[in-house]
Amino acid sequence: MGSAGGGAASQRMDASIAGLQQKHQHDLENLTLTAQPFKTLKFFILAVIQCVQRSMFYLLRRGGWLMLLSTLAVAIGVLLVTFDGPHEKHVEELSEYIQFGLWWIALGVASSIGLGSGLHTFVLYLGPHIALFTIKAMQCGRVDLKTAPYDTIQLKRAPSWLDKDCSEFGPAMFMPVHGLRVPLSSILPQVQVEAVLWGIGTALGELPPYFISRAAQLSGGRVDAMEELDVSAGEGGGFIARYLGRIKRWLLSHSQHLNFFTILVLASVPNPLFDLAGIMCGQFGISFWKFFLATLIGKAVIKTHIQTVFIISVCNNQLLNWMENELIWALSFIPGLSSVLTNLITKLNAVRDKYLTAPPVPSKVKVKKWDLSFASIWNSIVWLVLLNFFIKIVTSTAQSNLKKQQEKELNDLRIRLSSAMNSN
DSSP states (O other): OHHHHHHHHHHHHHHHHHHHHHHHHHHHHHOSTTTOHHHHHHHHHHHHHHHHHHHHHHHHHHOHHHHHHHHHHHHHHHHHHHSOSTTHHHHHHHHHHHHHHHHHHHHHHHHHOSTTOSOOHIIIIIHHHHHHHHHHHHHHTOSTTOSSTTOSOBTTBOOTTSSOOGGGTOSOSSOOBTTBOSOHHHHHHHHHHHHHHHHHHHHHHTHHHHHHHHHHHHTTOOOHHHHHHHHTTSOOOOHHHHHHHHHHHHHHHTGGGOSHHHHHHHHHSOOTTHHHHHHHHHHTTOOHHHHHHHHHIIIIIIIHHHHHHHHHHHHTTHHHHHHHHHHHHHHTTSTTHHHHHHHHHHHHHHHHHHHHTOOOOOTTSOOOOOSSOHHHHHHHHHHHHHHHHHHHHHHHHHHHHHHHHHHHHHHHHHHHHHHHHHHO
């Protein structure tokens, strides 16, 4: 009788836990800004407040000197900004450099944070900036276009060199040689600083998955991404989803080969699955400095330079010239095309040179301006992407906070039911 009663109590306990877990899952799925906006914002604000409190307690407990130095630095900064004097222009210059650095680092963080759902700021900002600078340098025949290193695309501010006429910079310093006006080696240093800062931001954006996975590993748990990977191993889906799933499982099965060189290679190429590598490094106990230094070198040095050199090579015709020469060489073996091909290439090069030496528009000529410009359309797209990114961050943070409360409630229920069974 005792064993039968114990079995029935155990079944009731399992049923209660299963019912609560089902309710928790339903509440978690419904916690979105579209379904429950006020509740979602409430959990998001609570999560932010808790994070700030933990950070402050940590700094007060272990970083007393850091807090003191930070307070002194802020106080000195406030005094310098408040009072006028000969230092004012230097403070403004320093402020421009700080804004410049924080802007490109923040764009890098936004690009890589969010487990694959981040904002693609290379396509939206860094790539167009490099392309526009290269094209302008090709048109003007010189690279000293910036008034300062921070003269780049920033929030609500375009670079000063973008709308200037080439005559304002002076005569061309580079003459066209075989269709190539400004070499890559001269353009690269002009856009290198912002590219490296963006790369540093992408490396910093890869740290949250690592820290979450490391904390789960130290507490004896597993992160959601690892659990979802195991669950989805046998599930169906589209071709791309199945292919990415196979790659993820292959990475998981070869986790014993994770070392500095492997992480460096994974970080050095455009890799949408690098978040999984960060999660695996945290889950399998890879040290922080080994992971971060390999990620930093791969993303801020190797990957950013590969992307930057590619865009410059396309926009300054180096890559196009190489493809043109290879095409001419391949088509020269076809009888009758060699003579026609030479005339065609000459005409295409003439059109390209005419475009690159675009003459200034006379001031008397009135250019018709469209009310709906490309810039306004592009800005609208960027703001929509930013809004979508913000919604994902708020929803994910709120759901994470709710999940912690649900786990606490589930543990309390287990303790109460176990106590009731033991007392009976």
